[in-house]
Amino acid sequence: MVEDVAVNALYAENQRVLARLLAEAGDAQGAALLGERADRTTSALLERCWSPIDEDFHGLAGRSEM
Numbered sequence: 001m002v003e004d005v006a007v008n009a010l011y012a013e014n015q016r017v018l019a020r021l022l023a024e025a026g027d028a029q030g031a032a033l034l035g036e037r038a039d040r041t042t043s044a045l046l047e048r049c050w051s052p053i054d055e056d057f058h059g060l061a062g063r064s065e066m
Contacts, residue, residue: 003060005049005057009045012045015034019031019034
């Protein structure tokens with residue numbers, strides 16, 4: 001298993017863009033759902049991949065990341 005920072009950052013941003021498009025199209029429920037997913041993705045990146053020691057993000061890999 002691999003958790004790549006760049007891929008997940010793009011995934012979160014795409015969720016935010018889709019949420020805005022859904023809101024503009026009048027789908028408030030879909031927009032809220034994707035906004036929440038984007039927030040969870042961003043929170044997971046900060047929690048799991050941010051290193052305050054290095055002040056940098058690190059990807060994760062290995063069986064322990066399953």
